[in-house]
């Protein structure tokens with residue numbers, strides 16, 4: 001009987017088990033964590049989470065007698081096996097040596113007597129380190145009110161720093177949680193809220209019924225208010241930001257409907273957005289049911305909502321069909337960026353989508369050049385090899401924009417209706433499963449072998465997946481959308497248009513970005529000075545315009561505006577903004593020195609993964 005159950009479990013594993021994850025100690029061929037019940041108290045003084053995680057574990061290999069979990073900085077107090085009777089039996093465990101990237105292997109031993117049941121409950125009593133990589137604890141001064149704030153960031157391999165777990169994107173589990181927070185604060189999670197009349201003040205309960213990988217388990221605690229924006233959608237924010245957030249996100253119901261029309265039913269019941277404090281590490285993080293989103297997207301004119309469209313699109317690509325390992329990261333981000341552009345086109349028109357597409361393309365070309373110059377040409381393949389490295393090093397425009405362009409190429413050969421049908425079938429067939437690049441490739445080739453399929457050769461496909469740079473089958477980039485901006489820019493530089501006469505009244509923020517991005521490094525400082533005073537360019541206002549302006553300031557060595565570079569970097573913790581500017585600073589010696597000076601001040605406000613990313617740039621290992 002035992003054997004039969006084990007065999008059934010093996011088949012249920014499908015493609016997942018086949019993909020060895022180089023970033024996890026987990027041994028899914030032996031045991032699988034199916035459910036996690038968290039019971040945690042958030043201690044804002046000590047900056048720790050403390051309590052228990054009860055794992056429901058399925059025995060896959062009947063011979064296995066050790067359960068291996070990931071952990072990083074966790075202080076494990078006890079491990080118990082909870083018997084059917086409810087009795088707890090102490091289990092021995094050991095922690096391996098700390099690995100700077102992977103953390104410590106947590107091995108739990110089963111005495112022979114206890115390995116008889118196919119499913120068992122293991123309770124781990126623990127607390128997190130006060131420097132847990134997933135957690136960011138913010139002082140009231142870092143929020144927009146008088147209260148502190150904390151949140152978790154699981155992606156890529158940080159979940160293990162707050163939960164002892166099989167931390168691999170190919171392993172899915174459901175979860176429930178009881179969180180104790182200071183009574184004045186509210187907790188939200190990537191799960192359904194469970195109303196509990198018997199709950200004491202400050203106690204919050206959650207339930208996630210859909211199986212997800214550990215990196216999508218998420219928690220945030222702060223002074224939060226909620227505003228519904230439709231039956232299934234709404235926004236959470238600190239009270240002082242709620243009205244502006246609700247205005248900015250008024251299109252949320254339409255976004256969700258458009259997503260469903262393109263990618264199939266929304267399978268997570270609700271979709272809410274949580275507007276984070278400025279220190280939040282990302283533009284957005286696709287935690288299921290509730291995307292965590294940077295306040296830098298609130299521009300006042302809804303011009304930056306494509307970030308929300310992106311996180312919503314992850315409800316299909318990433319959260320429903322998940323990259324099996326971080327080497328397959330493009331399956332998450334490339335598919336999502338492709339969907340994002342398609343949805344933006346439907347929601348905001350072709351022109352807006354083309355502008356964002358053209359801007360992304362210029363970024364991609366720069367990224368490829370930078371990676372090649374750094375001797376990292378192999379990181380420009382879609383399929384990555386990040387074994388032995390921090391998987392966040394794979395987070396570049398390659399996964400996002402080369403990935404999206406690969407799908408754009410496939411779309412051009414299939415024709416849009418056929419490709420859309422292929423995508424929908426893909427999401428349906430692999431819902432709540434993980435996917436490797438190789439399995440996707442196999443599926444694509446099988447589709448291409450069917451009668452009436454478009455002609456695409458294996459070589460053409462593999463040139464995208466396994467070769468550096470951009471292949472010859474790249475589809476045309478709609479740079480023409482910026483023709484009038486480019487003309488105005490050229491005339492302005494040639495002195496044919498005065499600064500005050502630039503036709504900026506007609507420009508959307510994306511056109512401003514193009515205008516600033518296209519300015520050469522040798523433009524006279526007097527012209528920059530005029531631009532700055534005429535249009536009040538600086539560290540504030542639309543975050544993407546500010547970013548492009550400050551990039552121009554660094555590129556041209558326009559020192560009068562350097563204090564704005566510093567102010568901007570002290571005011572945001574958002575990866576793309578922070579990393580872009582530090583990368584630009586690191587291009588020169590003087591810039592590196594300035595960057596180090598800024599970083600010394602900004603570091604306490606940055607999330608651990610952003611610190612790592614900045615340090616890789618300004619303190620490179622020679």
Ligand code: BES
Pocket residue numbers: 155156281282283284285286306307308310311314333392395400575576
């Ligand atoms: N999942 C990513 C954020 C992420 C990537 C977290 C890698 C940890 C490791 C998220 O969906 C994302 O891509 N965010 C972007 C915004 C998007 C519009 C490109 C960001 O934060 O800039």
Ligand code: ZN
Pocket residue numbers: 310314332333336
């Ligand atoms: Zn993304």
